[in-house]
Amino acid sequence: MNNRRTYAMFAIVTLTAALGALTQTSMNSMLSGVQESFGTPESVSQWLTTIYMLVIGVTVPLVTHLARRYSVRTLIFVALAFMLVGAVIAAFSPNFGILLFARVLQAVSAGIMLPVMQTIAMTRFPPGQNATAMGIAGIALGFAPNIGPLFGGLLVDSWGWRSFFWILSGIIVVLALATLAFVRKREHQMHDAHLDYLSALLSTVGFGCVLLSFSTAAYRPITDPAIWTGLVVGIVCVSWFVLRQRRIKHPLIHMSIFKSHTYVVSFIAQNLLNASFMGITLILPLFIVNVAQMTPVDAGLVFLPTTILAAVFNPLAGILSDKIGPRPVIVVSAFLLVAGSGAMAFITADTPFWLITALQVVRGIGVSSIIGPLNSWGMHKLPVENMIDGSAFFTTVRQACASFGTALMMLLISVVGGALGYNLALGLSALFAVGVLICSVFFVRDLKS
Template identity: 25%
Template sequence: MSQVDRFFEQYGPAYKWYATGTIMVATISVVLSTTIVNVAIPAVMGAFGISAVQAQWISTGFLAAMTATMLLADWADRAFGMRLTMNAAMGVFLVGSVVGGLAPNETILTLARVVQGAAAGIVQPLAMIMLFKVFPPDKRGAAMGIYGVCVVLAPALGPWIGGVLMDAFDWRFVFYLGLPFAGVAILLSNLFLPGREQTGPLPAFDFPGVAILAVFLAVILSTLSNAQRLGWDSNMTLVGFMVSAASAAGFILWELHTDKPMLDMRLFANFAFVSASVVSFIMGAGLFGSTYLLPVFVQQIQGMTPTQAGLLLMPSGFVMLIVFPIAGRLSDRVPAAILIGIGMAIFAWSSWLMADANINTTFWTLAWWTVISRVGLGLVFPAISSGALKVLPRHLLGQGSGASNFIRQLGGAFGVNLLTVFIERRTVMHADAFAATQTSDNTTTMELLREVAGLMHSSGLPDTQLLPAAASYLGQTVVIQSSNAAFQDGFMVVFAIFVLALAPTWFMWRART
């Protein structure tokens, strides 16, 4: 009798809900830290005097570390048991949270986020493994929908609570919000999660695979971030891309030939799983990229406070609370490819609408567009989670769970990184284009300068300072308009990403039939 069977014997059918509640609390703590920091990005940039590309490492570092450790969950479960693994992961997460809140500079802050991400990468696959252990196959879609409630409840309330904490105290307090949930998760894990099932020596661990993967993620993401500053054709950038390509190829070859692979390549012999993996990657890129863009946009362009930026995301989060359980039940009855295709199309539509956002777009218009996007994601998430695993044999479920999450998070890390770099490049391009038109021959510009100078003269500014002050105002206007146009381009890229995802979704349908 397995330990899970003993828990069922002890607690009866209700045990599956005790186990689900335990992993939901743990997931809330790590998901809070994934998204809540986004509302603090502008404040961190100001506190440490860093650029947007440097600040994005606060999010990208977390996602990259989370990606690298996701594949360890299956091995850790077999080696140490779910209880000990969850306790260790939440303990490391607690340490990272405290260090992040006390960080004296951006380097320590980024390292703290990497520690948090490494712990979070273990937790989410463990949650999926546990759900598949306690729910029968015909109930797993509904279970994914219920579990998804915590995945969206944290992002719905977290940014708003984080914004309130920032406005009332300081940006550092956003790192402490997940601490109570982590403590409760450790307590519940000791009560309701099973220990190690196997006896004997620990299973072999793929240390070379982890090392190669870490090299790939660190080099490719840092190369993409620094390429704008160093030049895309500079020696450092080219060497970075070469090392990234070599490490990616080395990782694949190693995993194919090692006896104990961290990522079992047999998964990718299943065409339906491959199609689902491509969709997961694209979904991760679009989801995390857009979630990063929106709070930064409304604070930098529209001048919203962190609390307002958090409130903007609340309606969409509560809508997902309604959509997720419904979509979970539908995923047990409707082919996954249909739900995914509909959800991707809805999200693409919302991104198309968001590409028109500007400084004058109202709060509720932005909130409505965000609600539309989350309806689409609510349809996609349970379907992609259960659909990717339903096509696998039972002995590959642990590997499949880790691989599915790994691929989605890998897409998220690339999405945030590339969108930030893209927006920086587009901001410079738009600024050059706008600045080139601000000449004495431009009647609109001259009229603006006269009006601004008149307003400043009436407010008592000396005549000798009128022209410099008006020119400074014009420069600020050009910067804001350039940034606005760049963000619009970024949302259009997200739209294109989700339209592209419809192609592998169709392949999922073909693989099923």
């Protein structure tokens, strides 16, 4: 495949993945409009965001089988089809149940594209460009989900929540036409790829229960038996799944990925990173409204500078990593993450809005600059045929770690209460960030070493 078609294919896949991320977080600011349309209580409406995360978590492991059996072109069309059908159904949905079903279809699309995007970045670009490609892919992982709530809120206020799905449908049609024009079928897939149905079942039940338990724990009492029952079932199934992958001839995910030292370090660091920063997207707006007594508009605006800068620092960090090596970029980014997170743990009701925003900018630059280089460094020693395994397993566990971090932060807020509860939650985020820094300083080495 020539460079022009590689770049075109990667752009299409990245934009499709970005749409999936945008669709996931835009709903956060559209829930009030949905509640007004269908008369659903907030506890029920929250399922529109919860189900999206759950479906991504159970879809991603299955993508490893699909990627071995079908071409990238086919996977793109399948993902676009799920997204388009889901968007049209959502736009016409006459009741909450139909809208929830539409969200499931959209989440399947996002679950397909996320690991495929990262695999393309590592396998279709020559050495020395992988971190740059991962940095560009970071736009889908960082910029798109951050801009989602603002984008969704603007549409709700202007044309109603259904307008989001009409706009989404138009973009999908354009991407489908671009796929027809620029992406050629590549016969590298394994037509005899075998699907182990028990592994698929264990993965679906295991990761689904873990994700559901953590997401439920964020807004229900920690003593709720449903949380612990789901968590135990999930851990048992995931453990069985991992053990089974090591024993069968055709594993759904090859656990040999953990023989790579760089992958293990990156896996740990990135999951700590997600536990640290994903919860902040919920905790910080709550602090601004409930403790600092500012407006919901302020709660949204605090992320705006970071979101804009993410579109710059995601690819810039990748380019620098390819030019000077990943270690200095990763270490400096980790220091920025710790500095911003640590200082934010001490904000009070009297802290000026501009200072809170500035600290979030420091954190945001650290997050945006570390994602691409750390990901490409961690996967660069994996065999080409196992890239999809490494990407898929990380993407799935990342969802669980993000939910875990958010649940712990919300638990601290509910148990301790008041401003101190928020400070402890922000301090926990900083503690996870310190873990990222430790991994970066002591274990990340440049590729030539």
